[in-house]
Amino acid sequence: MGSPNEMVYIVDDDSTVCDALSSLLRANGKNVRLFSSGAEFLSFERGDVGACLILDLRMPGMDGLEVQKLVSNQASIPVIFVTGQGNVPSTVRAMKGGAVDFLTKPIDEAVLLAAVEHALEKDRIARCEALQQADLLARYHLLTPREREVLPLLVSGLLNKQAAWELGITEYTVQIHRGNIMRKMKADSFARLVKLAGKLKS
Template sequence: MTHPTSEPMRNPTDDHAGPGKVLIVDTDGEARSQLRTLLRDEGYVAETFAWAGALLDAALPEAPCCIVADVRMPTIDGLELIEHLKSRGEPIPVIFVTDDADVPLSVRAIKAGAVDFLPRPYDEGDLLGAVEHALEIDAERRSVARRHRAVAQRFDTLTPRERQVMEGVVRGLMNKQIAWELAISEITVKLHRSSLMRKMELRSVPDLVRASQVLPLAA
């Protein structure tokens, strides 16, 4: 079976520089074109795809983006698109539009993680508001992911002993208790504690506890 592919790639200079990128997925060529025009007029960069598989085969943006898709598509529908993205670790926010909306489908879409569900013809203000909200969600998601990666990278610089001391501090133990557990002197604990805080670029125990929540610390 032959599927339509994404529309030809455009020169980046053809798109307006804007606050984010919107990926449009719709089997209806006219609907894709109209939505792309609307978004370009608002300053967004928009790329169109004629079916969900074409988007999944493409290199997705590394900057904040969102997807506006018809929920009812052949082969891979909108709900399946969300699941594919989640399974790949790319939970890009999705806004659904459809000509045939019903309450059960809208509920399923929202439960699956859709940011919004708009029946056609949709109000342009509602669509643009949903896009702005979705891009804010994706920007925050990426910011959190960057912070987590930075914490993990700093954690990787710790020695095994520093990790043990960190685990004790996170558990709320005093220096002398950590020293007793590890069979080392309290002074040595203090030295390791000072070193790990410097390497982790943290100033307080609460900061260390928060950092530990995204790390695989040993029990």
């Protein structure tokens, strides 16, 4: 069943296709919202919900590839392309743009449902990682300017006395900073601190 906090957006100028896809997805517990053009979708203010986007490749005005590019500039959302006239260059461009899947009409129901579930799972993982990264940055911002100087020296492998020499402070002061850093970063081991510091760079 679909989560109340997840939405499947469908953008297709063919109302028959929209209705068929939405009926299938709703019958399988998904929340669905329909749009008849890329411009309509782009002007819609999406809430902070997990989502994926089923996007028609060929539409009057703005085509699917243009919509994909503009959407990726705004925020991350997994895209599934559907088309009645797929071609290799379009497929390559779509996939390079980060599309999760590229389906040709008429669409196999099982394939579509699997693609949607895969896209939503990809979005769940991305949102979870974004929350973890935001939490990590919040912890890092608790460090004092001096602690932020000490951190990279320690995780690079320097001993306390070597880090102290680099910064022109005493080894005891480095030990104090190290303890504060471990506590503020919620690192229960030095190996964990090294791992967290690596994530700050990524």
